[in-house]
Amino acid sequence: MENATQHSDPHYxxxxxxxxxxxxxxxxxxxxxxxxxxxxxxxxxNPEAFRLAGEELNLTIGxxxxxxxxxxxxxxxMSTSALQKKNKGLTIFLLEVTIMLALIFLINKYxxxxxxxxxxIWPGSQHLINDMxxxxxxxxxxxxxxxxLHALHIIVGMIIIIVxxxxxxxxxxxxxxxxxxxxxxxxxxxxxxxxxxxxxxFYLIH
Amino acid sequence: MxxxxxxxxxxxxYFYILIALITLTFMSIGITKINLGGYSVLGAMIFxxxxxxxxxTWFMHLKFDQPLIRFMVGFVALLFFAITFITFLDxxxx
Numbered sequence: 462m463e464n465a466t467q468h469s470d471p472h473y474x475x476x477x478x479x480x481x482x483x484x485x486x487x488x489x490x491x492x493x494x495x496x497x498x499x500x501x502x503x504x505x506x507n508p509e510a511f512r513l514a515g516e517e518l519n520l521t522i523g524x525x526x527x528x529x530x531x532x533x534x535x536x537x538x539m540s541t542s543a544l545q546k547k548n549k550g551l552t553i554f555l556l557e558v559t560i561m562l563a564l565i566f567l568i569n570k571y572x573x574x575x576x577x578x579x580x581x582i583w584p585g586s587q588h589l590i591n592d593m594x595x596x597x598x599x600x601x602x603x604x605x606x607x608x609x610l611h612a613l614h615i616i617v618g619m620i621i622i623i624v625x626x627x628x629x630x631x632x633x634x635x636x637x638x639x640x641x642x643x644x645x646x647x648x649x650x651x652x653x654x655x656x657x658x659x660x661x662x663f664y665l666i667h
Numbered sequence: 668m669x670x671x672x673x674x675x676x677x678x679x680x681y682f683y684i685l686i687a688l689i690t691l692t693f694m695s696i697g698i699t700k701i702n703l704g705g706y707s708v709l710g711a712m713i714f715x716x717x718x719x720x721x722x723x724t725w726f727m728h729l730k731f732d733q734p735l736i737r738f739m740v741g742f743v744a745l746l747f748f749a750i751t752f753i754t755f756l757d758x759x760x761x
Contacts, residue, residue, distance in 0.1 A: 647727055658715050
């Protein structure tokens with residue numbers, strides 16, 4: 462009887478929902494893990510070509526994007542605290558900031574890739590095939606696939622955060638039912654986690 | 668009970684973690700600027716590992732979650748290192 466008054470919805474299980482999200486995160490980690498392994502092996506086999514190709518990348522944009530992602534991770538983490546403290550206005554504000562930071566990250570990425578395209582570097586480009594060594598072709602192939610897949614995760618993360626934001630606004634996600642926002646947060650931190658390893662591996666080769 | 672299980676992390680804790688993460692980022696940029704040969708990759712990877720532990724523990728709330736999730740994260744990390752180690756053994760002794 463007591464339980465019936467405490468829980469408004471018997472189908473809601475916060476722990477199970479969290480566990481499910483973590484299982485999904487593990488599949489994502491191993492997906493990127495496989496790509497990191499491919500990268501490590503090819504770098505081990507072509508150290509000089511990877512160093513040479515890595516110098517083409519813009520360290521400043523990479524560092525700025527790292528800081529942007531770290532700050533956005535903090536804002537979404539803060540938004541879950543704000544939701545638990547029943548501060549709806551602050552929750553929404555922090556989520557909006559997170560979405561804005563994600564957008565800035567993508568805009569930087571657009572310019573970064575744009576510069577590469579201007580230099581004739583994209584997967585299968587004539588410049589890449591004719592003038593570069595096998596190791597450099599591998600480096601840029603991995604660079605576009607891995608940062609591209611990561612950017613795709615940023616876009617998906619933004620959509621999930623927008624959905625969570627709408628539900629917070631409507632009041633269906635609240636302090637007693639925070640799973641959607643918490644899982645959106647977990648997904649966003651995963652995106653951050655992957656970038657923490659992408660950044661030094663591609664931008665910090667010397 | 669429910670309240671105890673659901674720990675609310677103060678905003679300032681998240682801010683301190685962010686400062687630590689940004690500091691570590693610039694330290695990893697710094698260490699690769701110094702010419703350490705093969706060790707600079709190792710250095711950068713150590714910084715990244717510390718950063719990922721901070722993100723997992725605080726941002727992803729592993730510190731406050733049930734031990735099962737921590738155990739599973741550790742298992743997945745171990746699995747990945749095992750796969751990497753075995754693959755490198757193969758390539759190294761070819």
